[in-house]
Structures are given as C-alpha cells and as structure tokens.
Amino acid sequence: xxxxxxxxxxxxxxxxxxxxxxxxxxxxxxxxxxxxxxxxxxxxxxxxxxxxxxxxxxxxxxxxxxxxxxxxxxxxxxxxxxxxxxxxxxxxxxxxxxxxxxxxxxxxxxxxxxxxxxxxxxxxxxxxxxxxxxxxxxxxxxxxxxxxxxxxxxxxxxxxxxxxxxxxxxxxxxxxxxxxxxxxxxxxxxxxxxxxxxxxxxxxxxxxxxxxxxxxxxxxxxxxxxxxxxxxxxxxxxxxxxxxxxxxxxxxxxxxxxxxxxxxxxxxxxxxxxxxxxxxxxxxxxxxxxxxxxxxxxxxxxxxxxxxxxxxxxxxxxxxxxxxxxxxxxxxxxxxxxxxxxxxxxxxxxxxxxxxxxxxxxxxxxxxxxxxxxxxxxxxxxxxxxxxxxxxxxxxxxxxxxx
Ligand code: CTP
Numbered sequence: 001x002x003x004x005x006x007x008x009x010x011x012x013x014x015x016x017x018x019x020x021x022x023x024x025x026x027x028x029x030x031x032x033x034x035x036x037x038x039x040x041x042x043x044x045x046x047x048x049x050x051x052x053x054x055x056x057x058x059x060x061x062x063x064x065x066x067x068x069x070x071x072x073x074x075x076x077x078x079x080x081x082x083x084x085x086x087x088x089x090x091x092x093x094x095x096x097x098x099x100x101x102x103x104x105x106x107x108x109x110x111x112x113x114x115x116x117x118x119x120x121x122x123x124x125x126x127x128x129x130x131x132x133x134x135x136x137x138x139x140x141x142x143x144x145x146x147x148x149x150x151x152x153x154x155x156x157x158x159x160x161x162x163x164x165x166x167x168x169x170x171x172x173x174x175x176x177x178x179x180x181x182x183x184x185x186x187x188x189x190x191x192x193x194x195x196x197x198x199x200x201x202x203x204x205x206x207x208x209x210x211x212x213x214x215x216x217x218x219x220x221x222x223x224x225x226x227x228x229x230x231x232x233x234x235x236x237x238x239x240x241x242x243x244x245x246x247x248x249x250x251x252x253x254x255x256x257x258x259x260x261x262x263x264x265x266x267x268x269x270x271x272x273x274x275x276x277x278x279x280x281x282x283x284x285x286x287x288x289x290x291x292x293x294x295x296x297x298x299x300x301x302x303x304x305x306x307x308x309x310x311x312x313x314x315x316x317x318x319x320x321x322x323x324x325x326x327x328x329x330x331x332x333x334x335x336x337x338x339x340x341x342x343x344x345x346x347x348x349x350x351x352x353x354x355x356x357x358x359x360x361x362x363x364x365x366x367x368x369x370x371x372x373x374x375x376x377x378x379x380x381x382x383x384x385x386x387x388x389x390x391x392x393x394x395x396x397x398x399x400x401x402x403x
Pocket of ligand 1: 016031033105152153
C-alpha cells in the first residue's frame with residue numbers, strides 16, 4: 001500500500017534500517033522506518049489518510065510518525081545527506097538520495113533498504129555490503145569517522161554484538177578503541193549516554209555487554225562510580241541463573257523489573273554518596289532512586305541480621321523485610337551465599353509477606369479499648385502471634401486480644 005501511495009505521488013519509498021536487518025535474520029521487529037526520496041511530510045499525510053491512522057508531524061525535522069496501532073508505528077523521513085561540523089555535534093542535514101541516506105547510518109547491517117514502489121518492489125538495496133556482514137556476523141562501520149561523529153554508535157555496536165552474537169569487524173573495533181581513548185565519550189551528554197545504557201539493560205545478555213564495556217574501558221569513562229570488582233563480576237555473571245533458580249522457589253505473580261534488578265546489582269557495592277551522585281547522573285526516576293538508596297542503606301544490616309543458625313522468629317523475619325520490593329529481595333538473595341538467609345527470604349515471600357490480621361480497630365473498639373496509639377501496638381502483637389503460627393482464625397485473634 002505504501003508503495004502504491006509512493007507511486008501515486010511520484011516518489012521512491014523504501015523500508016530501511018533495523019527492520020530490514022531483522023527481516024533477513026528472521027527476527028521479529030515492529031518498528032518500521034520508511035525513507036522517501038522527497039517530501040516525507042506529504043507522503044506521510046497520504047499514508048495516514050489511507051489507513052485512517054493518527055499522524056504526528058515534526059515539521060522542523062521533516063519527519064513524521066504514522067501510528068496504526070498501539071505498538072505498531074511507521075516512521076517516515078526524507079532521504080538525507082548528513083554531515084557533522086565537529087565531533088559529537090548534531091548533524092547538519094540536507095536532502096539526498098537513498099544511497100546518501102544509507103551511507104550516513106551506523107553499520108553495514110543497518111544500511112540496507114527494501115524498495116516499496118511497484119517497479120522494483122521487494123528488491124533489497126544493499127550498497128555497502130550489509131548482507132555479506134549479516135552472513136559473516138560482523139558489525140562494520142561505513143566510514144572511518146563514524147564513531148567520532150556519533151560516539152553513541154560504540155554502545156550500539158556492543159549491543160548488536162551481544163544481541164546477535166556478532167563481532168565488531170577488526171578495523172571497526174580499532175576505530176572504536178581509538179575514539180574511546182581520545183576521550184570522546186566525555187563530549188557526549190549524559191542524556192544520550194543514559195539512553196544508550198538503558199537500551200543495553202533491556203537486552204538479554206547484560207553481563208556480556210557490561211564485560212565488553214569494561215574491557216573497552218567505556219564504563220570507566222562514562223560511569224566511573226561503577227567498579228566491577230571480582231565479587232560484582234561474579235554476581236553479574238551468575239545473575240540470570242540465580243534469578244531462574246529463585247523464581248522457581250517463590251510464588252511471585254508480579255513480573256520483575258529487570259532494569260531495576262540490574263541497577264541494584266550495579267549499585268550494590270557503592271557508598272551512599274557515590275550512589276546519590278550516580279543516580280543523578282543517570283537521571284534515575286524518583287522510584288528507582290529511592291529503591292536503590294533504601295537498598296544500600298539496609299543491605300548489610302539485613303544480611304547480617306537474617307544470617308546464621310540462631311533461631312529467628314517469623315515476626316522478626318517479617319519486620320526485617322517488610323516493605324522491600326521483590327527486586328530488592330531477589331538481589332539480597334544473590335548477595336548472600338548462606339542457604340539459611342535465602343530460605344528466610346523465600347519463607348517471607350511465600351508465607352509471610354501477605355499475612356494480615358483479621359481483627360481491626362473496630363474489634364478493639366467493641367472490646368472497649370480507648371482509641372489511641374495503643375491500637376497499633378495491640379494489632380502488631382496480634383500480627384506477631386499470627387506470623388509465628390499461634391493464631392489461625394479470627395476467633396483466635398479475638399480471644400488473644402481479650403487476654
Ligand atoms: N542509526 C544510526 N546511528 C545511530 C542510531 C540509529 O545510523 N546512532 C540508524 C540505523 O540505521 C538504525 C536506524 O537508524 O537501523 C534506526 O535506529 P533505531 O530504531 O534506534 O535502531 P534499530 O537498528 O532498529 O535497533 P533496535 O532493534 O535496537 O531498535
């Protein structure tokens with residue numbers, strides 16, 4: 001349909017980039033990018049009209065988004081030629097051909113297009129050896145200054161390496177190393193670094209990605225607060241396995257926030273001050289920041305209080321762990337190598353976490369207790385007895401209160 005519209009308005013239109021890469025690899029991808037040789041805004045209006053879809057235009061950039069369904073959207077841009085005035089600047093843009101447009105992209109595997117017009121429909125346009133590199137599993141830049149012009153591509157290269165089990169082509173890796181050594185990452189805004197970093201945390205193999213970042217000395221440059229000590233490395237390396245193990249043992253319905261989980265691991269050996277600093281640099285949400293700081297403040301104490309063989313009542317376990325998110329509880333288990341500790345956390349999640357008293361303030365009132373702070377104390381006593389297994393029914397609780 002898009003091809004027919006392109007024919008109607010007399011322009012060439014192509015699907016480009018990640019969609020083409022993933023199509024050839026047989027990987028699902030719902031982000032469609034279309035490049036037209038000519039007026040993208042006009043084309044996108046016709047496309048939106050045709051599908052009766054919502055259209056968002058960015059006149060200043062000459063780009064548009066056609067939203068067909070919630071997670072199905074098409075980005076439309078005019079084919080352009082781009083150049084950079086100085087390293088790490090934003091590019092200067094002018095109109096160009098599809099060949100120009102593909103050349104300014106990050107890697108050969110992302111530089112292919114598929115023609116949509118009737119004449120040539122479905123043809124793969126591959127000026128720069130994208131298919132060859134897909135076959136060989138290589139991440140290759142298109143021109144020597146690529147990483148200098150856009151250093152965020154170094155992060156992307158690492159992400160694609162791990163995602164597809166590819167390798168940077170030798171020269172490409174040399175250019176990446178040179179760019180990093182020149183200190184170019186220091187010229188990139190925190191926002192852009194953070195954007196790339198959080199995209200990495202969405203990938204599957206986070207340990208491999210972080211290791212690569214460490215080996216290429218990227219972590220030191222962008223987040224010097226993160227120190228991959230031997231302990232932390234071990235934690236990261238075993239994270240997925242431990243996670244799977246824990247998931248089997250607990251009855252959690254909620255899905256875990258993997259980003260938060262890995263952030264907690266990365267911050268686990270940090271001082272409070274460093275953590276505050278880094279969370280600001282990372283522009284973490286209020287929720288993430290407070291989770292992380294809560295974790296750093298409490299993890300040592302919790303680990304030591306709930307470890308060891310001396311008996312600890314359920315009520316004490318409950319009090320130690322109440323209010324902590326599932327992510328924190330999981331990371332605490334990963335940090336501990338004591339079975340006893342892990343058993344206690346699992347007991348808490350499976351059996352204690354959701355226990356509440358049946359009796360309420362209303363019952364206390366009916367028993368003639370004068371409303372006041374004593375209510376909380378009494379209800380807590382009931383909870384303690386209940387957690388410790390001494391009260392089963394509502395009646396048990398009432399009887400206990402009467403005593
Ligand atoms: N691109 C680029 N340089 C960047 C970012 C993007 O050249 N720094 C180009 C690539 O050709 C890429 C396309 O823009 O294919 C779309 O970018 P994006 O949607 O971010 O990437 P995808 O390749 O689709 O990757 P992902 O699967 O992670 O979304």
